[in-house]
Amino acid sequence: MWLPNWPILRLQRSGAASAEQPVVTVASERGQRRLACVCPLAAEAGLRVGQALAEARALCPALDVHEAVPEEDAAALGRLAEWATRFTPLAAADPPEGLWLDIAGCAHLHGGEDALCAAIARRLGETGFPARLAVADASGAAWALARCAGGGTRVVAPGGERAALEDLPVGLLRLDDRAVAALRRVGIRRIGALAGLPRAEVAARFGALPALRLEQAFGTAEEPIAWPMPARPWQEARRFAEPIAAPEDLMRALALLAEALGARLEGQSQGARRFVARFLRVDGGVPAIGIATARPVRDAAYVLKLLAAKLETVDPGFGVEAVTLEAQALGSLAGAQAALDGRAEAGADLAATLDTLIARLGEDALWRPSPLGSHVPERAVGRAPPLTAVAWPAQLPDRPLRLFTPPEPIEATAAVPDDPPLLFRWRGRLHRVRAAAGPERIAAEWWRRTPDATRPAHDFIRDYYRVEDQQGGRFWVFRVGLVGVPRWFLHGVFG
Amino acid sequence: MPPALAACLPGGVLPLGVLHEMEPEAGAEVQHGAVVAGFAARLLARLPDSQQGGGKPWLWLAGRGDLYPPGLLALGLDPGRLVLACGRDDAAVLAAMEAGLRGGGFGAVVGEAGRLTRLAARRLQLACLRHGTTGLLLHRWPYGRPAGAGDETPSAVTRWRIGVAPSGEGGAPRWRLALLHARGGVPGEWLVEAGERDATDPVRVVAELADPAAAAQRRRLG
Numbered sequence: 001m002w003l004p005n006w007p008i009l010r011l012q013r014s015g016a017a018s019a020e021q022p023v024v025t026v027a028s029e030r031g032q033r034r035l036a037c038v039c040p041l042a043a044e045a046g047l048r049v050g051q052a053l054a055e056a057r058a059l060c061p062a063l064d065v066h067e068a069v070p071e072e073d074a075a076a077l078g079r080l081a082e083w084a085t086r087f088t089p090l091a092a093a094d095p096p097e098g099l100w101l102d103i104a105g106c107a108h109l110h111g112g113e114d115a116l117c118a119a120i121a122r123r124l125g126e127t128g129f130p131a132r133l134a135v136a137d138a139s140g141a142a143w144a145l146a147r148c149a150g151g152g153t154r155v156v157a158p159g160g161e162r163a164a165l166e167d168l169p170v171g172l173l174r175l176d177d178r179a180v181a182a183l184r185r186v187g188i189r190r191i192g193a194l195a196g197l198p199r200a201e202v203a204a205r206f207g208a209l210p211a212l213r214l215e216q217a218f219g220t221a222e223e224p225i226a227w228p229m230p231a232r233p234w235q236e237a238r239r240f241a242e243p244i245a246a247p248e249d250l251m252r253a254l255a256l257l258a259e260a261l262g263a264r265l266e267g268q269s270q271g272a273r274r275f276v277a278r279f280l281r282v283d284g285g286v287p288a289i290g291i292a293t294a295r296p297v298r299d300a301a302y303v304l305k306l307l308a309a310k311l312e313t314v315d316p317g318f319g320v321e322a323v324t325l326e327a328q329a330l331g332s333l334a335g336a337q338a339a340l341d342g343r344a345e346a347g348a349d350l351a352a353t354l355d356t357l358i359a360r361l362g363e364d365a366l367w368r369p370s371p372l373g374s375h376v377p378e379r380a381v382g383r384a385p386p387l388t389a390v391a392w393p394a395q396l397p398d399r400p401l402r403l404f405t406p407p408e409p410i411e412a413t414a415a416v417p418d419d420p421p422l423l424f425r426w427r428g429r430l431h432r433v434r435a436a437a438g439p440e441r442i443a444a445e446w447w448r449r450t451p452d453a454t455r456p457a458h459d460f461i462r463d464y465y466r467v468e469d470q471q472g473g474r475f476w477v478f479r480v481g482l483v484g485v486p487r488w489f490l491h492g493v494f495g
Numbered sequence: 496m497p498p499a500l501a502a503c504l505p506g507g508v509l510p511l512g513v514l515h516e517m518e519p520e521a522g523a524e525v526q527h528g529a530v531v532a533g534f535a536a537r538l539l540a541r542l543p544d545s546q547q548g549g550g551k552p553w554l555w556l557a558g559r560g561d562l563y564p565p566g567l568l569a570l571g572l573d574p575g576r577l578v579l580a581c582g583r584d585d586a587a588v589l590a591a592m593e594a595g596l597r598g599g600g601f602g603a604v605v606g607e608a609g610r611l612t613r614l615a616a617r618r619l620q621l622a623c624l625r626h627g628t629t630g631l632l633l634h635r636w637p638y639g640r641p642a643g644a645g646d647e648t649p650s651a652v653t654r655w656r657i658g659v660a661p662s663g664e665g666g667a668p669r670w671r672l673a674l675l676h677a678r679g680g681v682p683g684e685w686l687v688e689a690g691e692r693d694a695t696d697p698v699r700v701v702a703e704l705a706d707p708a709a710a711a712q713r714r715r716l717g
Contacts (some may be wrong), residue, residue, distance in 0.1 A: 350551070353598025357554075357580060360591050366580045368552075369564035381564050390575040396565050401536070402529040403563035427523060434661060471522065472659035474668060492563060494668070495522075495533020495570065 001120070002132045002146040003080075006097040007073045008039045011066055013128050018064050025068040026053050036068040047424050056471030070096065080129075081228065087120055092227045098146070100139065100225050117153040132236070136161055139225065140217030144172035144191075147378065161218050166192035173213040182206055191217070234327040235270065236260045243319025245310060250279065250320065254307055257325035258300035271296025271333030275303055279314055280322040287314045292363040294387045296331035302352075308360045354386050371396075373443055376418040378405055379489065397440070401474040410477065412488035420465040421477065426490050431469035436466035439479075458482045497687075499700040500672075503678030504653070511542065514620045516651040518634035520658025520671065522661035524536070528607065528635035532562065533570060534657050535605055535631050539690075540572035542603060542629060545706035551602035554595045556580045556588045558607060559637070571692045576602075585595060585609050589619070596622035596630050602665040607674070609636045616650030649676040662687055669701065 003009065007025050011017035022042035024035045045060040057063055077093040084091035085142040087110065090102035103116060110116040117133045123319035124131040134145035141161040145154040148168050156164050165172075168191050171180050183206060188194050194202065195214060203211045215221035236257040244250065254277055265271060276290040289310040297303060323464040358366055367383035370390040374380050377399065384390050412421035420436035444460035462478040469475070501507040507517075517531050522532055539553060555562065555578055560581050564574035578601075582588035585608040592606035596619065611619075611632060623630045632651065636644065654676040660669040673684040687698035 348597060350600030353595060353600040354578070356594045357591055358600055360594060361587065362581055365582070366578060369579055371565070377563075379564075386578045392564075392568065392573060392575045394568075396568050398569055399565040399571075400529070400563060401533050401566035402527050402561045403566070415698060427526070429523060434554055435666065437666075468662055468668075470661065472661045473523065473646060474662075476657075489645050492566070493527050493529035495528045495531075495536065495566065 001084075001099040001101060001134075002143075003077075003097050003099070003124075004132065004391040005037055005039055007037045007068060007070075008066075009129055010073060010076045012039075021062055022047070023064045023066065025066045026058060027068040033197055041114065046368075066463055067098065084120070087116060090227050091462055092225050093336075094143075094225075100145070100226075100227075102227070105251050113155050114153070117155065117160065121153060136164075136219075137450045138219030140173065140213055141165055141219065142468070143174060144168055144217060147172055148389070160416070162195065162239075165217055166190065166195075170194055170210075173210065173217060175210055175213060179206055179210055183210065217438040225347040227483045234261065234264070234330065235324055235325075236264075237322060237324040243321045244389045245316040245319045250311060250314065250323065251304075251308060253323045257303055257323060258303045259306075261325055261327055262298045262300040262303070265298040265327060265330075265333070266482075269332055269334055272327035273297075273329040273331060274415070275307065276326045276328060277307055278324045278326070280324070281317045282319045282321050284315055285315075285317060289314060291355075292329075292358050293349045294358065294385070296333040297312065297355075298327075298333060302355075306355060310358055351387065374445065376407065376445060377403060377442070379445075401495030404490065407478070407489035408486055408489040410488050410490045412477065412479075414479075414486075417486055418463070418482075421468055421488060424477065424488060426475075426491070431471075431473065431475070433467045434470050435465040437463050439463035440465075456483070462489075464491070497698065497700045499685060499703060500674070500683070500698075501558060501672050503680050504677055504685040507529065509538070510652050511629050512623055513652040514623050514630040515543045516616075516632045516633060516634065516649070516654040518656050520652070520656055520673075522659075524657075524659065525636050525640045526638070528633060530657050530659055530678070531633045532607070533634070534655070534670070534672070534697070536567050536570045536635055537570045538607065539603055539631070540570060541695060541697050549598065550576070552576050552578050554578050554580060554592075554601045554604045555640075556582055556592050556595070556604070556606040558582055558584060558588055558635075569692065571694075589615050592630065592632070593618055593622045596626055596628050599626040599628065601628055603631065605631045605633065607633045607635045609634065610641065611650075613648065613650055620652075632644070651676075653677045653680070660686060661672065671704065672698065 005113065008017060008023045012019050017023045021043055023039040023079050024042050024047060025037040027036040031216045035047060035049055035053065037055055038049055042060060047056050047060060074093060074095045074412050077095055079337045081093045084099060084101055087307060088101050088103045088106045090313050092100045094100050103113065107113045107116045110119055113135045115234055117135060121131050121133055132146050134142045136142040136145060136156040137158050138161050141156060141164065144165060145156065167187060168185050170191055184195065190428060192339045194210065199211050208284055212221060238257055239251050273296050274290060274292045276288055278286050278288045280286055282380060291306040291310065313458045354366065366386045368386050368388060368390050370382045370384040371392050372380055372382045408426065410424045410426045412424035421433055423430060423432045442462050442464060459480060461482060462480055464476060464478040467475050467477055474494040477488060478489050479486045481487050496504065496509055517535060519525050519528050519531050555577050562579065567574050580591060582591050588606050588608045592604055595604045609620055619630055624645065653674065656673040656675055658671040660671050662668050666689050669686060669688045672687045674682050676682060684704040686699050686702040686704055688701045690696055690699045
């Protein structure tokens with residue numbers, strides 16, 4: 001991708017340079033102030049790169065002159081490359097005026113290479129950066145085609161680089177001025193002419209660069225592009241010269257990884273609530289063990305203790321050639337200071353015990369009940385993380401101690417349809433009702449329910465009774481169906 | 496503890512920092528154990544530690560998640576102080592209970608499990624002693640009581656049996672409460688009734704049920 005006059009565009013975009021006047025940037029070159037970059041308006045006025053500033057001012061009095069700052073241009077280009085990672089994960093700055101985008105394998109996500117280029121050009125154009133793009137298998141070809149005079153977006157089919165570059169000037173091969181001048185002296189102006197010469201003679205006469213650039217343009221030579229590294233993941237890995245299998249060795253490897261990861265986390269005042277250790281076996285299997293904690297931790301010994309409890313589930317097979325340890329669910333963790341008497345802060349042993357329990361039972365198996373604003377019994381209780389403080393109201397309607405989900409159907413007999421039952425059969429046992437209280441009417445929350453024509457509205461209304469049988473067992477039963485034959489359910493048992 | 500119960504317990508109080516067992520009497524109670532859980536909750540809410548606000552949380556471990564926290568509120572127990580946990584089976588619950596007792600940080604640990612082997616009970620008892628955490632083991636057999644369950648030599652400091660009883664005049668729920676075993680105490684059986692929500696005793700004794708052997712033992716001791 002080529003962004004012509006990037007330094008000036010950048011200045012105009014930031015508002016430092018005017019958009020109506022001719023703009024140039026100048027750099028000091030051998031004691032002389034010379035133009036480094038010229039905007040299209042200034043070019044129309046006859047200015048060109050390399051001209052002395054005094055001469056330029058004479059040609060165009062209304063010139064807006066700025067100092068060239070190549071470092072800032074490169075940094076801004078780097079930020080633009082970061083922006084371009086929305087199109088492809090591999091985007092690198094190509095100072096002074098270009099970007100490399102490796103769109104292999106991601107063009108189809110945007111509807112093909114043409115559509116992707118159009119999208120990028122449109123997005124850049126909207127922001128005020130007219131960009132020229134070219135797509136080719138070879139980096140050199142893409143570079144040359146983006147900058148060739150034709151303009152617009154060029155997409156070269158695989159293998160078509162040579163034909164596309166045939167008529168372009170050799171200057172587009174990213175050669176230095178001396179090489180271009182030397183080629184020109186012997187009458188080589190087009191890339192096609194250069195390509196027709198024997199490679200060894202070109203290298204001997206003009207140096208290694210033209211031959212290399214030619215091969216890079218035709219895709220026969222690799223070009224190293226410095227893709228910016230993604231943020232370093234919170235992972236540590238260790239590879240072994242010889243596969244290891246003994247549990248003690250695995251433990252030692254985990255200890256080293258936990259130390260390294262803990263040190264990195266400490267440097268950022270971070271802790272993690274989840275750690276995953278993966279064991280890369282020689283046969284390709286990757287058994288993994290994971291631990292979760294109630295609050296962020298990074299202490300290597302502590303993480304190791306929890307991991308050790310699960311290490312026995314790992315089958316090393318014929319040997320493990322690498323071990324990785326990854327920290328997930330990061331949270332800030334400031335350094336804790338021990339109390340004066342050397343004891344850890346209060347609550348630390350609770351968190352430690354919870355971690356042991358989580359390691360044993362699983363992360364979802366521990367929770368603190370929290371009240372939810374719903375009068376439907378099944379929805380009145382939520383699950384909060386075990387270390388959060390939860391406040392319950394002081395008074396709630398009388399509720400059973402055991403609640404069965406879903407409610408269990410019972411056969412019940414009542415004197416009249418809207419009376420509490422006289423007797424009911426639950427789990428094969430007959431219960432004669434001695435006393436009853438109720439009803440408490442609870443209707444389903446209509447705002448949660450999708451209307452269903454096959455079930456009448458009164459199907460979602462429950463009449464609850466607290467009943468006591470002859471033995472003294474106390475139950476929470478409800479009736480559904482105000483019209484027709486009522487159905488009875490047992491929802492809970494009181495303690 | 497009401498005086499009638501206190502007379503049977505060693506030192507006249509429920510020992511803390513040790514393991515207590517509770518089991519249901521018969522019927523469907525064996526499967527759902529609601530009454531046992533209710534007694535445990537009443538007891539838990541009145542443990543000395545919980546009298547001052549902001550005490551340590553309690554851990555309640557179960558094999559199945561049918562404990563309904565709003566139901567605890569009526570028994571005087573704040574559900575916000577509970578940490579609930581679910582284990583796959585009895586073995587997982589007992590192992591987690593031991594880990595909870597051994598690690599410290601909890602005011603008390605309640606576990607619902609079926610069969611308790613002598614070794615497991617001994618381990619739980621030692622774990623209780625380590626941090627002085629009270630452990631309550633509630634017996635519950637979702638598929639019915641297996642033959643011979645509950646006949647083992649007792650390993651816990653006390654073992655209680657709770658069964659339902661028809662409620663009294665005012666409609667207050669009543670239970671048959673039996674102290675089957677108490678280390679350093681004597682067994683007994685009572686008809687008890689739910690007290691006020693904020694009463695200091697978990698239950699009120701209505702009547703002492705006739706148990707000639709236990710009565711004779713008490714007379715001999717006392």
